[in-house]
Amino acid sequence: MMLLPLLLAIEIGEGDPELALRLQRRDPRAMAELYDRYGRLVYSLVVRIVRDGGIAEDLVQETFLRVWNRVQGFDAEKGALGPWLLAVARNRAIDYLRSAGSRLRNALELQETEHPALFADFEKNIIQADRIARVKAALEKLSANQRTVIELAYFEGLSQTEMAERTGQPLGTIKTWVRTALKSLRDELGTAVPA
Amino acid sequence: MNCDELRDYYELYALGVLEEPESGEIRAHLERACPACQSGVRSARQLMAILGTTAPPVPPPARLRGRVLAAVSGRPATRWSWAPVWAAVAAAAIVAALVFNGREQRAVAELARARSLSVSQTRELARLNRALEILDQPDARQVVFGTGPAMPPRGRVFLDPKRGVLLLASNLPPAPAGKAYEMWVVPKGGKPLPAGMFQSATDWTAVHVLPGPVDVASTAAVAVTLEREAGVPQPTSQPVIVAAL
Numbered sequence A: 001m002m003l004l005p006l007l008l009a010i011e012i013g014e015g016d017p018e019l020a021l022r023l024q025r026r027d028p029r030a031m032a033e034l035y036d037r038y039g040r041l042v043y044s045l046v047v048r049i050v051r052d053g054g055i056a057e058d059l060v061q062e063t064f065l066r067v068w069n070r071v072q073g074f075d076a077e078k079g080a081l082g083p084w085l086l087a088v089a090r091n092r093a094i095d096y097l098r099s100a101g102s103r104l105r106n107a108l109e110l111q112e113t114e115h116p117a118l119f120a121d122f123e124k125n126i127i128q129a130d131r132i133a134r135v136k137a138a139l140e141k142l143s144a145n146q147r148t149v150i151e152l153a154y155f156e157g158l159s160q161t162e163m164a165e166r167t168g169q170p171l172g173t174i175k176t177w178v179r180t181a182l183k184s185l186r187d188e189l190g191t192a193v194p195a
Numbered sequence B: 001m002n003c004d005e006l007r008d009y010y011e012l013y014a015l016g017v018l019e020e021p022e023s024g025e026i027r028a029h030l031e032r033a034c035p036a037c038q039s040g041v042r043s044a045r046q047l048m049a050i051l052g053t054t055a056p057p058v059p060p061p062a063r064l065r066g067r068v069l070a071a072v073s074g075r076p077a078t079r080w081s082w083a084p085v086w087a088a089v090a091a092a093a094i095v096a097a098l099v100f101n102g103r104e105q106r107a108v109a110e111l112a113r114a115r116s117l118s119v120s121q122t123r124e125l126a127r128l129n130r131a132l133e134i135l136d137q138p139d140a141r142q143v144v145f146g147t148g149p150a151m152p153p154r155g156r157v158f159l160d161p162k163r164g165v166l167l168l169a170s171n172l173p174p175a176p177a178g179k180a181y182e183m184w185v186v187p188k189g190g191k192p193l194p195a196g197m198f199q200s201a202t203d204w205t206a207v208h209v210l211p212g213p214v215d216v217a218s219t220a221a222v223a224v225t226l227e228r229e230a231g232v233p234q235p236t237s238q239p240v241i242v243a244a245l
Helices: A003-009 A016-024 A028-050 A053-073 A081-100 A107-111 A129-141 A144-156 A160-167 A171-189 B003-014 B022-031 B035-052 B063-073 B083-099 B104-116 B123-135
Strands: B141-145 B154-160 B164-170 B179-187 B193-198 B206-211 B219-228 B241-244
Touching: A016 A028, A016 A053, A016 A081, A028 A053, A028 A081, A028 A144, A028 B063, A053 A081, A053 B063, A081 A144, A081 B035, A129 A171, A129 B035, A144 A160, A144 A171, A144 B035, A160 A171, A171 B003, A171 B035, B003 B022, B003 B035, B022 B035, B123 B154, B123 B164, B123 B206, B141 B241, B154 B219, B154 B241, B164 B179, B164 B219, B164 B241, B179 B206, B193 B206
Parallel strands: none
Antiparallel strands: B141 B154, B154 B164, B164 B206, B179 B193, B179 B219, B219 B241
């Protein structure tokens, strides 16, 4: 099981510029290729967030439709399709969690994080097996509390104040856990992802 | 704050979960093209992209590929869903609200009864719940639009400071292919802020919710324009609805 995401991700990102161009030309076969390349990753991420296969199907469909509708704003040459898709998918799923839980956060905050222009000039083929392995190893080295706050931020979209409310911990403690956890992840990937 | 003080926050900013004042500080650095923050936030986005791939792998059902391809080709999806049922309930409630002018409680009661039905939780249900929450607020500011002698889009806008903006409209024709309606919250003396895309139903009614806090006192109007389906950052056409506060 541990190796599966790695195997799925190997070679991912190769050929993305050409695929993005075809999406921009509205080639319907390009969407099939995009799904075949990223559908599993996107579905796995959304299921992890909403924990319901049926809802995840709706959200994955929305994700690909949104990318199809916004791909003209994507930089086909310099853009990173995989990270953009994952960001759009995460936002759809977090937005669902927020609306289902009546959490009063502005959806516009999330929309700011998924504009296609934000995914340009990434490291080539950023989603690579060795990088995923390093991040997973770094996650496993974190303390349980540090891992929890990273998961609450990424998979539940909680702010630090919301994490403090959820866990019953003081805000200062949460901030310390977040800061040290992110530093560990950053350090682990520091040489692999140049700034 | 300087860039060194902000570097701990780049990842939370990239995830859209960073609070003020740090969020505003990073946004200000990016707006003035600060190289350190641009580079730091880009690295953070890359790290967060990789984090997204660490979810336990789950193979999607085979039918999902067909649904995705049908969605982009404009063919109807074949999977049965509660969404049309809820859309019909919502449309009926809107008609009730608009026909029984000034008696929104009737529509609220219809929606409340609909909510009590035990169904699987769908996005449509979540959306209607958000609409109900705003309708339920006694202090929500209410604005009527489209009351002229012609037949413009008509309806009401409800603004609740904590829960957001709810638009109920009728006589709103379906958008042409590739187009959608975009709602705008227009601050006093400021540029319109995008407030989400929506479509009208086949009976020319529409419900749209912008969830989240809204500063009612500083809002001059809520407007709707017809835009391309993906949405635009600023209006490019004359508004079809203007609800001035």
